[in-house]
Amino acid sequence: MQISDIRIIFMGTPDFAVASLDALIQAGCNIVAVVTAPDKPAGRGMQLQQSAVKQYAVAKQIPVLQPEKLKNETFIASLKALQPHLQIVVAFRMLPEIVWSLPPMGTINLHGSLLPQYRGAAPINWAIINGETTTGVTTFKLQHAIDTGNILLQEPITILPNENAGQLHDKMKVVGAALLVKTIQQLASGTLKETPQSELISAEAIKHAPKIFTETCLIKWEQPAVNIYNLIRGLSPYPGAFTHLDGKKLKIYEATIDNSSTKNIPAGTFVTDGKSELKIAALDGWLHITDLQLEGKKRMDVASFLRGYRHLLN
Template identity: 65%
Template sequence: MRIVFMGTPAFAVASLDALITAGCDIVGVVTAPDKPAGRGKKLSESAVKQYAVANGLKLLQPVKLKDPEFIASLKALKADLQVVVAFRMLPEVVWNMPPKGTINLHASLLPQYRGAAPINWAIINGEKETGVTTFFLKHEIDTGDILFTEKVTLTGTETAGELHDRLMQKGAGLLVKTVKGVEGGKYNEHPQEQLAEGVELKHAPKIFKEDCLIDFNQPVEQVYNLIRGLSPSPAAFTMLNDKVLKIYNATYEPGETGISAGGFVTNHKTHLKFAARDGFICVTDLQLEGKKRMGIEEFLRGVRL
């Protein structure tokens, strides 16, 4: 099959590389336009673009997905199938173009955690398992008929960054299986299941800054899950000495704290503990506004609390 691949971040690169390694015919790659980044506003290329250029793949970088020039260029590739991993929402004129359709890889067990940040929200909500799903695109986002899924058991201690890397590799393998299945007609396409009565449908909307502010009035395990679910980016934060303190990793100690929620105790050498509703968050990896990211002992050597 002639395949057009669409994606932007590093998560998508693993899938693109897996397809090429498996011998798939990638006739074109669609990714985001270069964007200014950093203090110097130097143009930054997406991870997918860097991979495509390094491997001599034909590249398209449309600003608008309905642009007639882009549509014409896409049609000229004569793809049998389009594959989407971590890209923008596609208009029907794009996803409905190839004869075998357009498939998407999503980092959750659909229908749970439809949306932009499924990895983050699965950890924030303290899930015991998640996974990856491949499905055919249709009008409503993340609602298409499912092709294959693969489950992953969560440890209860991993960060979103660590889970990202696990699902990136799992997803790449599942995508190759899916493409081979579509090519050979060996797949069992089925609608997304209706949840059993009483089972909550959970969503995975984009993460905003207000989602990252820690509320220490919540149960300590819930605070711990928020910290893990936002690490390493965009990172959960609180205020310390009137400055933003990002917390990338921590442990927690359930029990009575003896101080009000949000207060902290420290021995100025090895530990900094913030009180939550029913226990302490013990910070291990953090960054104070204006400083570099560091471990707790290095941090305490350089700051007066």
């Protein structure tokens, strides 16, 4: 079988998914339709905005489906009418069984970790927050429980010491797209093998990647400096780790570690020269802040911030 013989419905919404969709098309895959999120109002004028995947699909003249509810009978009928052999999901919503079990070849998902590690909504963020030096991408078959299906292929990715979540995301979407193409090629040739996740690691050793909430982003300065540094990297550029200054949120996007002693200095103490240096005391060292954003203001480098707001630190 050729990959062009497989009728594929692609499901995805953000830019991360566009890289995979484009790679599949460039490889000669037969994408019969795209399923993506409904258009949403955004911006000052609240104009309807199309998802990144819809914009790409429209430009390529691929039919687009945008269901509000994935169990909608009309939507299910539309999927069946397309007679897909396979569905591919990249950065989309959780699918009901009536959807993921529809095609005879099943539904394949691309996940941003080396499953079964970091199952969940935010694998890129949590890998960095936890100080990992290696992560990766995984293609797997969808089944009932989220991120638990049989693994198809994996590709490891090194996390660089200063890399943040945004940078890892951009690297991962390219590696993930290539792995997805490789997966479909092996599926077409009949050489693809499935491996149950239970064969790879014990359930007790699995680290999870739950959704990021506001409380996750609050910096606790009583922790070791490296933990805070990893939190800042893992939440940059979005949603951003934060502390408080003058009763307002202060998001910190970039920082460096200074291991100078903070003995007898309360955790969370701000110290500045008023010109180009701003550091905050952690349990066992300092975080030198280099890129930040005060609530209601623009993101800026530390020197620009201190020119306008050093009075808040006196």
